[in-house]
Amino acid sequence: MILDDIVADKKIRLAEQKAKTGEDEMKRLAAAYRGNGHSFYEALKKPGLSIIGEFKKASPSLGDIPQKMDLMERIKEYNASVDAISCLTEEDHFHGNVGYLKEIRGKSELPILRKDFMIDEYQFYEAKTIGADAVLLIAAILDDAQMKGFYKLARSLGLDALVEVHDEEEMERALKLDARIIGVNNRNLRDFTISLDNTKRLRGMAGADKVFVAESGIVTDDDVLTLKEYQVDAFLIGRAFMEADNPKELAKHWKAL
Numbered sequence: 001m002i003l004d005d006i007v008a009d010k011k012i013r014l015a016e017q018k019a020k021t022g023e024d025e026m027k028r029l030a031a032a033y034r035g036n037g038h039s040f041y042e043a044l045k046k047p048g049l050s051i052i053g054e055f056k057k058a059s060p061s062l063g064d065i066p067q068k069m070d071l072m073e074r075i076k077e078y079n080a081s082v083d084a085i086s087c088l089t090e091e092d093h094f095h096g097n098v099g100y101l102k103e104i105r106g107k108s109e110l111p112i113l114r115k116d117f118m119i120d121e122y123q124f125y126e127a128k129t130i131g132a133d134a135v136l137l138i139a140a141i142l143d144d145a146q147m148k149g150f151y152k153l154a155r156s157l158g159l160d161a162l163v164e165v166h167d168e169e170e171m172e173r174a175l176k177l178d179a180r181i182i183g184v185n186n187r188n189l190r191d192f193t194i195s196l197d198n199t200k201r202l203r204g205m206a207g208a209d210k211v212f213v214a215e216s217g218i219v220t221d222d223d224v225l226t227l228k229e230y231q232v233d234a235f236l237i238g239r240a241f242m243e244a245d246n247p248k249e250l251a252k253h254w255k256a257l
C-alpha cells in the first residue's frame with residue numbers, strides 16, 4: 001500500500017535530516033522560535049464554512065501537478081480568500097519541502113498546516129521552527145500510543161493537530177484521543193477512489209463540539225453543496241485550487257454557494 005512506501009521513505013529522510021541537524025539542536029531551535037501565533041483551530045471554528053487551501057506539486061494519485069502560478073502568486077490568492085493554508089512538506093511522493101512552508105509563513109498571516117506523514121517527534125519540533133501552526137496526524141499510520149504522545153507533544157508546542165481518519169474504527173480512536181479537530185479523508189488510500197459518502201457516514205460520530213474537516217476530492221459545485229448539507233466546519237482543498245486559473249474567485253464562489 002502507498003502509505004507503507006511513503007512511511008518507509010520518510011524514515012530514510014528523517015535519518016538523513018537528523019545527521020545534519022541533531023535532535024537536541026532541533027528542540028533548541030523550536031524553543032527559540034518566536035512566531036506570531038496563528039490559531040488553526042479558531043480559523044476553522046468560526047461561524048460559517050472555512051476553507052483550507054492547499055499547496056502541492058505532486059501526489060501519488062495525480063502524479064506531477066502542473067503549476068498554474070508561482071508560489072508567491074498562490075499565497076496572494078489564498079491570503080485574499082481562504083481561512084488557512086495547507087502545505088505539503090513530504091519530498092518523495094508529493095515533491096514538497098519545508099522551504100515552501102517557510103516561504104508561505106513569510107508572506108501570510110493565515111494559520112498554516114504542515115501536511116506531512118508525522119511519525120517521529122523530531123518532525124514536530126521542526127514544524128515549530130518553520131512556522132507551522134498545525135500538523136497532521138494520520139490515524140492509519142499511527143497506533144494509539146503514538147497518536148496520544150504526538151497529540152500531546154503538538155499541543156505542548158502550541159501546535160494544533162488535525163487528526164485524519166478514513167473509517168469508523170479510526171474515528172473511534174480519534175474520539176478516544178479527544179482530538180478537537182477531526183478530518184475525514186474522502187480518498188481511499190488503497191485505490192485512490194473518492195467517495196464523499198465517507199464524510200456523510202462519519203459526520204454523525206463526531207459531536208458538534210468537534211471542528212470537523214472534509215478532506216480530498218472536493219472539485220465541483222455539487223461536491224461543495226453536498227458537503228455543506230453534512231454540516232462540516234471546513235473543507236481541505238488541493239487539486240481543485242491547484243488546477244484553477246483563479247483560486248481566489250473559486251474559493252469565494254464556493255463560500256457563497
Ligand SMILES: O=C(O)c1ccccc1NCC(=O)[C@H](O)[C@H](O)COP(=O)(O)O
Nearest residue numbers: 059060061062215216217218237238239
Ligand atoms: O492525494 C493523494 O494522492 C494522496 C495519496 C496518499 C496519501 C495522501 C494523499 N493525499 C493527501 C491529501 O490529504 C490531499 O492532498 C488533500 O486532502 C487534498 O486533496 P485534493 O483536494 O483531492 O487534492
